Amino acid sequence: xxxLSSIRRLPEFRQGARDMSSVALGTGAWGLMTGVAMVKAGxxxxxxxxxxxxxYAGSSQLAAIPLLIAGAPAWVILATGFCxxxxxxxxxxxxxxxxxxxxxxxxxxxxxxxxxxSYAFFTRQYSQPPxxxxxxxxxxxxxxxxxxxxxxxxxxxxxxxxxxxxxIPQSWGLGFAGVLCLxxxxxxxxxxxxxxxxxxxxxxxxxxxxxxxxxxxxVAGIGVAVLLCFWLEKQFGLDPDAEDDR
Amino acid sequence: MSVGxxxxxxxxxxxxxxxxxxxxxxxRCFFFILDRPWGLPDWAHRALHYxxxxxxxxxxxxEIVMTQGHLISTWQDARLYGAAAGAAYYFRRRGVLGTMMAxxxxxxxxxxxxxx
Numbered sequence: 001x002x003x004l005s006s007i008r009r010l011p012e013f014r015q016g017a018r019d020m021s022s023v024a025l026g027t028g029a030w031g032l033m034t035g036v037a038m039v040k041a042g043x044x045x046x047x048x049x050x051x052x053x054x055x056y057a058g059s060s061q062l063a064a065i066p067l068l069i070a071g072a073p074a075w076v077i078l079a080t081g082f083c084x085x086x087x088x089x090x091x092x093x094x095x096x097x098x099x100x101x102x103x104x105x106x107x108x109x110x111x112x113x114x115x116x117x118s119y120a121f122f123t124r125q126y127s128q129p130p131x132x133x134x135x136x137x138x139x140x141x142x143x144x145x146x147x148x149x150x151x152x153x154x155x156x157x158x159x160x161x162x163x164x165x166x167x168i169p170q171s172w173g174l175g176f177a178g179v180l181c182l183x184x185x186x187x188x189x190x191x192x193x194x195x196x197x198x199x200x201x202x203x204x205x206x207x208x209x210x211x212x213x214x215x216x217x218x219v220a221g222i223g224v225a226v227l228l229c230f231w232l233e234k235q236f237g238l239d240p241d242a243e244d245d246r
Numbered sequence: 247m248s249v250g251x252x253x254x255x256x257x258x259x260x261x262x263x264x265x266x267x268x269x270x271x272x273x274r275c276f277f278f279i280l281d282r283p284w285g286l287p288d289w290a291h292r293a294l295h296y297x298x299x300x301x302x303x304x305x306x307x308x309e310i311v312m313t314q315g316h317l318i319s320t321w322q323d324a325r326l327y328g329a330a331a332g333a334a335y336y337f338r339r340r341g342v343l344g345t346m347m348a349x350x351x352x353x354x355x356x357x358x359x360x361x362x
Contacts, residue, residue, distance in 0.1 A: 026343035033346060044253040050260060054267035063305040064266055074262050081266050083301035085273035086294055092277040099278050111275035173357045176325060177346050180332045180353075182306045184345035187336040189299040202300035203307030210308060210315055221304030222297055229296045230289075 012138045016145025024149050028157035030181050034058050035161020037178030041065045048162040059185050060084045062178045072215035080218050091119045097129035118147040194229050201225040324362040328353030
């Protein structure tokens with residue numbers, strides 16, 4: 001909540017912003033390509049701007065684009081967005097003790113604006129939740145500084161991408177950069193053998209079941225991968241928590 | 247993703263966008279929306295290990311290996327090499343930006359230059 005000067009005045013706000021500036025370039029470039037990808041896929045400029053400002057979640061936006069264009073039913077798009085965003089559910093469990101001292105609207109505003117990088121930097125800086133009022137204020141200011149930089153660079157570059165996209169010929173295929181961003185996100189999630197397997201099973205199922213109506217091949221891919229991994233866990237006595245690096 | 251760039255705005259798309267915004271709020275705030283502490287059932291906890299990576303892979307792998315609803319039947323497709331280069335970069339060096347640049351550095355010459 002960088003609009004509150006009471007937060008901006010604290011030194012931790014500036015420290016958080018400074019720490020984050022190292023990744024602002026990468027976030028901005030990803031934002032730029034997401035902006036280009038939305039328009040290049042056939043969304044109108046107004047829709048692209050609305051999506052940028054409201055959704056503010058790069059991987060779920062990029063996953064939703066081909067589904068929106070294919071005219072998949074709303075529930076499939078929302079369910080896909082939910083699954084892509086499931087990592088945030090894990091983050092929210094971690095962030096709960098850091099934010100619970102605030103009123104609901106305030107902690108939800110922080111929650112909405114805290115994406116992957118801000119979460120990673122914030123929890124690295126503060127391994128323990130705040131113990132007193134001074135720490136509460138300092139941690140809130142640091143988190144706000146973090147996501148102010150991420151949000152700012154994402155929004156500026158994303159909107160720039162939306163506005164410039166029509167100047168770039170369709171035949172260059174720059175929308176593929178959006179797929180490449182998701183390749184990086186998939187690779188970053190494929191941290192255990194079972195997760196790598198889950199990715200391949202889901203991908204293969206989605207290809208094999210492509211003819212299903214309503215883009216249900218995505219849902220089928222997720223379902224088959226999760227169930228098969230459950231079964232493998234049981235067959236081989238694997239413990240997903242022990243395999244996990246988190 | 248092959249439609250032209252002259253998109254028109256329609257209210258269904260805008261409604262889905264608002265829905266996706268609600269999904270962002272719901273997932274990012276999931277465990278601190280309610281005041282009382284609570285947890286997930288065990289099966290949901292276990293699904294969290296696999297569902298995110300499965301969802302993304304199910305979206306992007308068809309985008310890489312299919313054209314107009316059919317598995318591509320040729321190796322002369324720039325997307326295969328672009329995606330492979332991106333993944334190779336990621337496992338060497340990490341980072342979304344570098345992955346995108348490495349992938350595009352392979353994809354663009356093949357796609358624009360050779361028409362793959």
